[in-house]
Amino acid sequence: MKRPSATEPSARETEETRLPWPRTWKGVYLFVIGSFILWVALLIALTDSFS
């Protein structure tokens, strides 16, 4: 069976997000972790405020 040729990601694709912000993937991952921490903080506040 013929196998489609491998798609080697370019260095630009690997490093840049092509988003206005964050511009690097490391920045995207930090944003995700930051949003998770924010959610947990809000949930703790909700737990403490109404329990």
Add this chain to the structure above:
Amino acid sequence: MSALDFVVLIGSMLGIAAYGIWRTRGRRDLSSYLKGDGQTPWFAIGLSVMATQASAITFLSTPGQGYLGGLGFLQIYFGVPLALIIIAAIFLPLYRRLNVYTAYEFLGERFDGRTRLLGAGLFLLQRGLGAGLTIYAPAIVLTTVFGWPLNLTIICSGLLVIVYTVTGGSDAVTVTQKYQLAVIFGGMITAFCLLVMKLPDGLTFKDTFALAGGFQKLKAVNFSTDVHERYTFWSGLLGGTFLMLSYFGTDQSQVQRYISGSSLRESRLGLMFNAVCKIPMQFCILLLGVLIFVFYQFERPPLFFNPDSSRFISENGIGQKLQVYESDFNSSHDQTRQQLETWLKARHDDNSSAAAVAFTAASTSHQHSEQVREDAAAALRASHSSVTANDADYVFITFILHQLPHGVIGLLVAAFFAAALSSKAAELNALGSSTTIDFYRHVIKRDATDADCLTASKWFTALWGLVAIGFALYAHLVENLIQAVNILGSIFYGVMLGLFVVAFFVRWVGGGAVFWAALAAQALVFILYFKLNISYLWYPLIGCSACVVFSLALQAALGGDVKTNPDPAP
């Protein structure tokens, strides 16, 4: 359900399926059938990943979890962001670089053929069973409530999903999931808005939260370190990360969704979309359940939400005994409502001491009514052991049926079916792909052409669909099926993840060591499952750790040549 509800339900389901078939007409090559046309943008991938994970039971049962247990269930999703970051940064670039159709092809490239078959076999075993449940679980709930014939519902919805999945392949799944998710969110948002409008006059947003919090429904985070507690911050973050890493990173039904992106960027952004949105989405669904709880403090709920329980009572001559429970439950509920009205008035008058007294009294009568409900359920079980009073699955559908207008009922039932079809389509697509690529092409017919594989893939997809329908038709014979399949998944996922962790990170371990280590780790997980009484969320972590440690030990003991990693992790 009225004629309008049926028009909305059947129109939306058939319309989306027909659109999926039309949009993907003429797809004739294997690559586009299994991985899409390579043009899928990040938003479509994100929605597809979300729709694959969220089955009908997510939308039917989760509000019930919120009603009964509050927000604590949310902690199971705390592992999602970290797991998806690891997959986006490490797993995904390698899958794309090797241009694989299935995740298990990578195991074959890195180790050997038998390890690849072990990974694919574990996937087919657990997902094959799960596919039947995906269609059975919502069908049993909806047919119980509406009185539809169960087998006909299973067969019709099963055949519909087989037709468009076999016809259009991966792209049909992605295209239809977008619109199915639109129906799901449309229905859930409508239900949320109508529920808020139905809360009693004078009950403000703050009052609603104070009431729910007072009844311990807003305990979203629990830092307990007791391993016997099912949902805690730690089991969610540690166990949940391993569970989600296994599911999103090694389960073909998910891998097939995100490797179809037009580029690495699109696939990564699709995953990150889920990493950010999953917890808020689940929070909203659970909050819906909490608000239904608040609503039912002012409106009398049934003794049992499951109509089968009530039917059984009236048909089996135990009605009189349970009538006593019902009358006790109703009078306790009336007391709770009166005390809560007093509490609300005192709260608005800034009389905090009177408010506290009223709330304590309401809490006491609420506890009594819950005790009566438990006693009634125990009496029901004692009279006939096969009848369960599991109410969580029926809370939301009961609210919909009795409180929402026609048209909206049809929209929400359509939302549940849309969720069932979207996750089932992804499962069938993945089962067909893995059977074709990992077994048919790799074992049965090694010289198969693309055309052979395309034909085989369609047949295998249809076959798995029929197996799922057959399993769903006989699913009622297995007690506690949902729990059994969830636990089955947790038991196998850890070892599957262990295979990939060794493949990615431990380059000096070869196929021989990891194969036997995986079998030993799987045996250990089975033994621990029968010996220990801990939350099932911990088993993926245990299975993965055991597989890695045994691999290292075996490789050190056995020595020998190791096949070089074809494309090492960055």
